Amino acid sequence: MAPETLLVIDDDADLRESIVEILTESGYRVLACATAEAALPLCHEVVPQLVLVDNMMPGMGGMALIPLLKKDFPATRIIMVTAFSTVDNAVAAMKSGADDYLAKPFRRGELLMAVKRALELRRFDRQHCDPEMDEALACLANQIRREILATLADRGEMRFMDITRSLGIADHTKVVFHLKNLKANNLITQNREKIYRLTPQGKKILDCLHLLAKKISS
Amino acid sequence: MAPETLLVIDDDADLRESIVEILTESGYRVLACATAEAALPLCHEVVPQLVLVDNMMPGMGGMALIPLLKKDFPATRIIMVTAFSTVDNAVAAMKSGADDYLAKPFRRGELLMAVKRALELRRFDRQHCDPEMDEALACLANQIRREILATLADRGEMRFMDITRSLGIADHTKVVFHLKNLKANNLITQNREKIYRLTPQGKKILDCLHLLAKKISS
DNA sequence: CCTTTCCGGGAAGAGAAGTTCACAGATGCG
DNA sequence: CGCATCTGTGAACTTCTCTTCCCGGAAAGG
Structure with missing residues (x-):
């Protein structure tokens, strides 16, 4: 296995x-x-799996770099390193998309631990799975089903008729059809008392949809 | 429009x-x-759009509550409020899934600003479901088209017959059909001399597919 | 009790997506 | 030139998705 860059x-x-x-x-x-400034072209040559970036630098700061990196290399993890750490700065970094925040001076062990952890999270991200992929995507291809997912994410849990009305669909049996489809794909469940809610699976997929939407519109 | 809860x-x-x-x-x-402890059942009754949670509380702390909230109400935004703010604590909160971190004491304006900002981000996420999304997802729903994308990403640029053979498809006109579809969706181009290659758009989408695949398998 | 609302099953048909076939220009090759 | 390969088009056909309509049971409400 090739070493990580x-x-x-x-x-x-x-x-x-x-x-x-x-x-x-x-x-x-x-x-x-x-x-x-030098980092971006470098990344385009050799895509790194993890970036450790200093906060205070002449020219563009590390904070400004984060969104740029995220945009071009969404799978790359980012750890922000900083000498003058403040709560506000840390929060700002995490909001921008940093995966961790390391205050200088740090010990060797701290650094390695943070790096290892970030890379492990990333590997966890990387696994493939084709058979279910087909079903999931077929499921998501339908706009009504996406709206159902979004609505459920919004409201947490809903009854059948709430969903139907919330979507403004007159024919409730149409909604039944799509709900069944979503249930079959394990994106929603009907746990007790007929109440529908997202499965963890469904929540993840929806996250991904938001990501995809951002990419498409960018 | 109903006020946010x-x-x-x-x-x-x-x-x-x-x-x-x-x-x-x-x-x-x-x-x-x-x-x-009291918050969770309350949320199940009336799903809030935003939660402000104190860090230090008797019983379960605010930090432990965040993942639970995220799990049941993925679209709900969370702002952590704390009297004893430290960098480590802030970073931990953001890692857990908090969307912002507010140190006590805060001024009225700070609070309102944070709330307003979090709710706006949420609205931003909520939209975005409609425009080209439909076409892109419909395009990706087909396995052959995904294979074409993957193959092109792998090899960089390919001629028509190379793609056809690489996929092991006997009827070349079937491939034509899917290539046209991909071209129409601006995921691949045929720039010069009939050579097919991915568009930047196509690359992004493919990235997203990997991300989705990993989410599904996890 | 009756009526309404909620929740859903199942069949039939419209419509979209995908496949296959028949054909054809362009290009290259002996 | 004669033949084969590459790169398609367009129409017919099949398959699957989605919608629509008709139905019924369960619960709620008066």
Whole structure:
């Protein structure tokens, strides 16, 4: 198995080299650069699985880089590293899409732990599964079913007629048809008392739909 | 339009009432309770669009409540409120799925701003379900078309017959049909000399498919 | 009790999606 | 030139999805 590629972005050469060394020793393939501006073209050459980015840098800061990275490389994990950590800064970084936040100075173990954890989450993301894929996508191809999912996500749990009316569909049996389809695909359940709600599966799929919608419109 | 329902969870009665008052004045419909344990059944009765939850509470803490809320009400936004804010705590909250993090004491304006922002993000997520989404998903629902995308992503650029043979499809006109479909949806192009390749759009969508696949299998 | 609303099954048909066939221009090759 | 391959088009046909209509039982409400 090929080693993961990591990218370290930090304008402080000493610290950068030190991080690179720690990660290289641990068996990762490590790239590095000194500015956010240099990072983007580098990523387009060799797509990293994980980026460690400093917050305070001359030119574009690490914070501004995060959305750009997320846009071009959605599967890449991002850990923000910072010398002057504040609660507001940490919250802002996580909101932007960072997966973790590391305050300098950190110990070797902290760094490795954060890196390992982020990469594991990513691997978890990467697995494939074709047979159900077909059914799930066929299920999602229908707009009414997507609306049902969205409505259920919105309201948490609903009865049959609530759903029907909420969608503004006159013929309730049409809704039955799609509900059955969604149930068969395990995206919704009807646990007790006929109440419909999303399955965890359904929630995940819906998340994905939002992501897809953003990509399409961008 | 119905006012949004907010839920305030805080064991400090004074602060809770004060928050409720501020939010009620601003036109929201506000529920409140004193413990995380009481919050869940309350949510099942009236699903809130936004929850403000205190971190330190007797019994289950706010941090533990977040994943539970996320699970049952994926579309509900969560703002964590805390008296003893630390970077680590903020990062942990955001990792758990909080959408924002507010340190006590906060001013009225800060609170309202955070609430307004979270609700706006939520509305933004909620839309986006309609425009080209339908076509894109209809396009992806077909397995052959997904295979074509994957093959093209793999090989970069291919001629018509290469694709056909690579898929092991005897009838080449069937492939033509799907290629036309993909072209119409702007996922592939035929730039020069009849050579097919992915569009940037197509690449993004394929990324998304991987993401979806992983969500399904998990 | 009767009536209404809720929740759903199942069949028939409209309509969309996918497949196959028949054919044809372009290109290259001996 | 004669033949084969590449790259399609268009129409007919099949298959599947979706909608619509008719029906019925269960619960609620008066």
